[in-house]
Amino acid sequence: MTHTYRAFSVVALALTLTFLWVLGWYLQTAQGIAGIWWHSETFAHGLAVLPAFGWLVWRARDRVGSLQPQPTAWMTLPILAAGSLWLLGGMVSVAAAQHFALFALLVSAFVGVLGWRLSRVLLFPLLFLFFGVPIGEFMLPTLMHYTAEFTVWALRLSGVPVYQEGLHFIVPNGRWSVVEACSGVRYLIASLFVGALYAYLHYTSFKRRLLFMFVAVAVPILANWLRAYFIVMLGYLSDNKIAVGVDHLLYGWVFFGVVIFLMFWIGGRWQEAPAPVVPQGEAAQGDQARVMRGLAVLPVLVTVALFPPVLKLLDAPVPEFPVALSAPAPAEGWIDSPGASFDYRPVYAGARAEISRNYATHESAAPVLLHAAWYFGQRENSEMVAWGNGPASPSMKDVSLLRTSRTLIFAGQSVRESLISTPQGRVLTWHWYRINGRSLVGDVEAKLRLVLDRLLGMADDSAVVVLATPEGLDEEAARARLQAFLSSHAAAIEQAVEAPAQSIPR
16 A cells, blocks of 8 residues: 555656646736636536545555556647647637647646557546636527527417517516627536536446436526526516525526436446555566656646747737728718717727717718727737627627627628617618638637738738628618619728838838
8 A cells, every 4th residue: 555655646646747738838818817706607517526536646646556657758748739729819819729729738638648558547527627727608509599589489478579680589577688698608618617527436337427417407407497487577577576586696697506406316326436545566677668658748748738839939929000991981971970979889998099080961861880999919909809899899898799690691701790770779780701812700710810811931911801780670771872882982991001011021
């Protein structure tokens, strides 16, 4: 037993030193992840990931037996892949890519230092580390959509008349909407985190573990749908005296807690007896073999340290410089419209230059807004495609997306159309991106294009163009207004957003 604990202490020391080595090189990314854990309710479970990993490793100490680390040099290949992802994420300011890449680097480095025999014994603790990646908010639109659809369906099934428009719906005595806090993503991530631990600790067969993880996915989604339905029904039946405001979130968590408790109670009925602990023995090795094994750790550690200096070299900050960005003059048949008549503005933070101008026709007083923002030398807090930027930014008070964006093509120009609710009324918007002379509409497509351009040594000068007009309860008329404006100003808009590239210092 003493020999077993001595062997385990070597494993624990190897894990600790590898962790500190990776953390030292990627400290800024690690600090960003820790900040999200600390400030985000959705990812607060991340604070428990490292302590849980340590406990899981300690729990496996008897199965480690007399195994010793046997570094595997070819693990530099997955480290190279993860490091490249981290590098690309840093070049185009995609924090999620860097966060995932850091955990992939960490796990790959652990496997490279420990070797395959030890890594197989510690497979679940190593994979469990990926729960620390603060990712999952990409599911928000889908989860919000289906939550709204189920709630409206259940209300109608209950005999409650409902008028629905996207994520918003109206019952006879109240107006409701599905917001991010109602999406259920917090419940889903928390259920997966706890469910994975439960399945590992209570089952031994892969089939039962996989089945329970399926339950851990399905139950929180269904529970969130029922939660949303019950909350609206409580508000409807009580004439909005209960289940409104902050308290409906509390009711949601209580309901979810009961559901998770029942899920674990049911899962306990399938519990299997723990597998017998079989300590792993290690074949004797000569001194020369041990030295060669030890030297294999060097390429692993060197590869880990390769990428931060490369990013620092490639991503040197670009100093401020004057930018010439001007709105095009009104085309024939169009005039300037007073800004006070239409004060909606999209949010695109971190731009080097922005313009906003209202236009109208001689026949109609309904304005069309042209808003453009130009970016260069993009990095965190100064990137075009980023959370918080958009026609319906979460940072805009009392502004929400009524209809999920869709892509239209008009006169050869692809645009992304959105219908937005604002305090001044509903607004129809079109927007698209210009990146190195190309027009794009998708956020993911724009990010990938920026990655490719940076790899090819091209500049990252980019622009976003937004056209907006009041819907006025006549969507077709608003769409026709945007079409007429784009038809008259397409060439001038393109020229305007391409002109700032001439200001870039050479």
